[in-house]
Amino acid sequence: MGIAGPGGGLPGKPVGTIWTGLSAREGDWARQFTWDGKRRFIKETSAQAALQFLLDYLDKKLENG
Numbered sequence: 001m002g003i004a005g006p007g008g009g010l011p012g013k014p015v016g017t018i019w020t021g022l023s024a025r026e027g028d029w030a031r032q033f034t035w036d037g038k039r040r041f042i043k044e045t046s047a048q049a050a051l052q053f054l055l056d057y058l059d060k061k062l063e064n065g
Helices: 041-056
Strands: 017-024 025-033
Touching: 017 041, 025 041
Parallel strands: none
Antiparallel strands: 017 025
């Protein structure tokens, strides 16, 4: 969830502010990112970050949430 732009940004939540979350039996985690760039870049980079989040979970690289 986030603001990919080009509009919709706020002073506390600029365009490029993205949150990803993961909930599993072991816990709940969230990550926040702020990307600089155009809408397509923000969406693609956010998708990559979400997939990396899942890989980190599967590789047991997350601390218990």
